[in-house]
Amino acid sequence: xxxxxxxxxxxxxxxxxxxxxxxxxxxxxxxxxxxxxxxxxxxxxxxxxxxxxxxxxxxxxxxxxxxxxxxxxxxxxxxxxxxxxxxxxxxxxxxxxxxxxxxxxxxxxxxxxxxxxxxxxxxxxxxxxxxxxxxxxxxxxxxxxxxxxxxxxxxxxxxxxxxxxxxxxxxxxxxxxxxxxxxxxxxxxxxxxxxxxxxxxxxxxxxxxxxxxxxxxxxxxxxxxxxxxxxxxxxxxxxxxxxxxxxxxxxxxxx
Amino acid sequence: xxxxxxxxxxxxxxxxxxxxxxxxxxxxxxxxxxxxxxxxxxxxxxxxxxxxxxxxxxxxxxxxxxxxxxxxxxxxxxxxxxxxxxxxxxxxxxxxxxxxxxxxxxxxxxxxxxxxxxxxxxxxxxxxxxxxxxxxxxxxxxxxxxxxxxxxxxxxxxxxxxxxxxxxxxxxxxxxxxxxxxxxxxxxxxxxxxxxxxxxxxxxxxxxxxxxxxxxxxxxxxxxxxxxxxxxxxxxxxxxxxxxxxxxxxxxxxx
DNA sequence: AAGCCTGTTCCCGCTACTCGAACGCAGCGC
DNA sequence: GCGCTGCGTTCGAGTAGCGGGAACAGGCTT
Numbered sequence: 330x331x332x333x334x335x336x337x338x339x340x341x342x343x344x345x346x347x348x349x350x351x352x353x354x355x356x357x358x359x360x361x362x363x364x365x366x367x368x369x370x371x372x373x374x375x376x377x378x379x380x381x382x383x384x385x386x387x388x389x390x391x392x393x394x395x396x397x398x399x400x401x402x403x404x405x406x407x408x409x410x411x412x413x414x415x416x417x418x419x420x421x422x423x424x425x426x427x428x429x430x431x432x433x434x435x436x437x438x439x440x441x442x443x444x445x446x447x448x449x450x451x452x453x454x455x456x457x458x459x460x461x462x463x464x465x466x467x468x469x470x471x472x473x474x475x476x477x478x479x480x481x482x483x484x485x486x487x488x489x490x491x492x493x494x495x496x497x498x499x500x501x502x503x504x505x506x507x508x509x510x511x512x513x514x515x516x517x518x519x520x521x522x523x524x525x526x527x528x529x530x531x532x533x534x535x536x537x538x539x540x541x542x543x544x545x546x547x548x549x550x551x552x553x554x555x556x557x558x559x560x561x562x563x564x565x566x567x568x569x570x571x572x573x574x575x576x577x578x579x580x581x582x583x584x
Numbered sequence: 585x586x587x588x589x590x591x592x593x594x595x596x597x598x599x600x601x602x603x604x605x606x607x608x609x610x611x612x613x614x615x616x617x618x619x620x621x622x623x624x625x626x627x628x629x630x631x632x633x634x635x636x637x638x639x640x641x642x643x644x645x646x647x648x649x650x651x652x653x654x655x656x657x658x659x660x661x662x663x664x665x666x667x668x669x670x671x672x673x674x675x676x677x678x679x680x681x682x683x684x685x686x687x688x689x690x691x692x693x694x695x696x697x698x699x700x701x702x703x704x705x706x707x708x709x710x711x712x713x714x715x716x717x718x719x720x721x722x723x724x725x726x727x728x729x730x731x732x733x734x735x736x737x738x739x740x741x742x743x744x745x746x747x748x749x750x751x752x753x754x755x756x757x758x759x760x761x762x763x764x765x766x767x768x769x770x771x772x773x774x775x776x777x778x779x780x781x782x783x784x785x786x787x788x789x790x791x792x793x794x795x796x797x798x799x800x801x802x803x804x805x806x807x808x809x810x811x812x813x814x815x816x817x818x819x820x821x822x823x824x825x826x827x828x829x830x831x832x833x834x835x836x837x838x839x
Numbered sequence: 840a841a842g843c844c845t846g847t848t849c850c851c852g853c854t855a856c857t858c859g860a861a862c863g864c865a866g867c868g869c
Numbered sequence: 870g871c872g873c874t875g876c877g878t879t880c881g882a883g884t885a886g887c888g889g890g891a892a893c894a895g896g897c898t899t
Contacts, residue, residue, distance in 0.1 A: 338638060
């Protein structure tokens with residue numbers, strides 16, 4: 330599929346999104362700053378920004394432009410298109426109420442984990458996770474749970490493409506070690522994250538699978554390491570998660 | 585500022601977003617269908633879709649493309665950039681718990697109301713409102729609350745640009761009638777919506793204003809018409825809303 | 840097997856995108 | 870007061886690259 334070498338992207342579209350990315354990163358900026366940043370002529374940047382603004386994608390604040398909430402509309406649409414999200418949402422809420430911890434539902438897209446829905450428990454920790462954020466799958470419990478239940482070639486593809494970047498000193502950065510863990514996850518059915526993405530934070534993740542066994546997403550519970558330990562971490566939470574994941578799978582199959 | 589006539593948009597970017605819009609509307613589609621729809625050559629559509637897909641903005645499902653959750657990342661970023669949203673969020677949650685009804689926080693952008701954050705009460709009604717959705721300001725309580733506290737010229741601009749489309753038989757479609765209502769809203773400080781956006785649904789909306797008096801957003805409570813009536817509608821809910829709006833304004837000024 | 844539907848590739852022509860220079864305006868320092 | 874320097878904006882020109890059309894490859898149906 331798709332011989333990469335022959336395909337030439339639409340460069341004008343690429344610069345448009347380079348601008349959008351730059352605006353996101355800089356939290357808004359003006360014409361000159363963006364032109365410098367991207368090595369484009371001011372007039373070019375100007376024309377692009379105006380085009381995007383007239384479409385409603387950007388808003389002006391004085392001489393600066395920033396992203397508009399149009400993107401939210403596209404994004405929410407994209408999220409809700411995946412049936413599993415609608416099914417998972419109430420279960421995530423339930424789990425958060427039961428465990429009092431932060432609960433996430435995560436999808437895989439383009440080989441990265443996307444946090445698409447989260448619910449706060451009474452004692453939720455604040456992590457860097459946020460709706461829409463993309464995280465390399467090997468760095469967290471839900472991600473590893475997904476990886477463990479993807480086709481082997483797909484896993485290889487993903488690891489080749491995105492590598493094994495470290496996040497904390499505990500993050501798995503060795504490929505063989507990761508593959509071993511994935512094997513263990515496959516056997517017991519759920520994944521742990523012991524300070525691999527945030528220092529002081531533990532998590533458990535369980536995959537949500539479809540009929541053929543491949544993961545369409547995962548749910549996870551995360552909390553402070555000193556609270557999530559012992560049997561709570563190794564037995565109780567996995568039980569709750571597997572139950573919830575299973576319910577989601579059933580509801581998904583009958584929807 | 586901005587002589588519209590001289591400015592020529594980047595057409596390639598426009599077609600790219602025409603494709604994105606079409607994909608949103610159709611919930612995903614293939615090359616040929618999109619080419620037919622937009623009157624473009626298949627090869628053109630193909631090249632655009634590939635470009636967007638390689639950027640991670642689209643995902644392929646077989647031969648169909650659909651929007652990816654990348655947009656969610658942009659959108660959440662855009663929303664969280666507005667400081668008022670972070671401040672309003674906990675108040676919206678509180679109000680939902682207190683009233684047991686659906687509570688929304690709405691921003692104005694490009695002359696339209698954007699529902700950026702909503703909280704469910706125990707007895708929430710399901711309306712067509714959804715995070716990210718844009719609605720003409722004259723059609724609902726929060727929107728009217730915002731309109732009432734914008735500069736007069738700005739209001740005229742918005743009405744000229746977006747018109748007064750009807751939504752239910754109760755929607756205000758007469759400009760003078762709307763301006764009169766806005767005057768009344770300015771005097772009492774909050775707005776009502778009696779089946780003007782959804783049949784059988786009433787709502788109350790209160791503006792969140794900054795120091796100079798202009799609205800930066802609004803909160804609203806919506807529920808079934810037969811529950812939201814009498815003193816609850818005309819006194820109790822307005823009181824609660826004004827209190828919450830005021831707290832948001834104070835927190836916003838000190839953040 | 841032939842037809843028809845996809846998505847995909849290739850190449851050519853002309854559009855329109857990019858650039859650079861010039862302009863108007865503000866704010867600042869001398 | 871004046872000029873400098875920053876900004877966003879406009880204009881014109883030259884050519885890169887976008888868009889179109891035709892041809893190809895593969896699946897499915899008839």
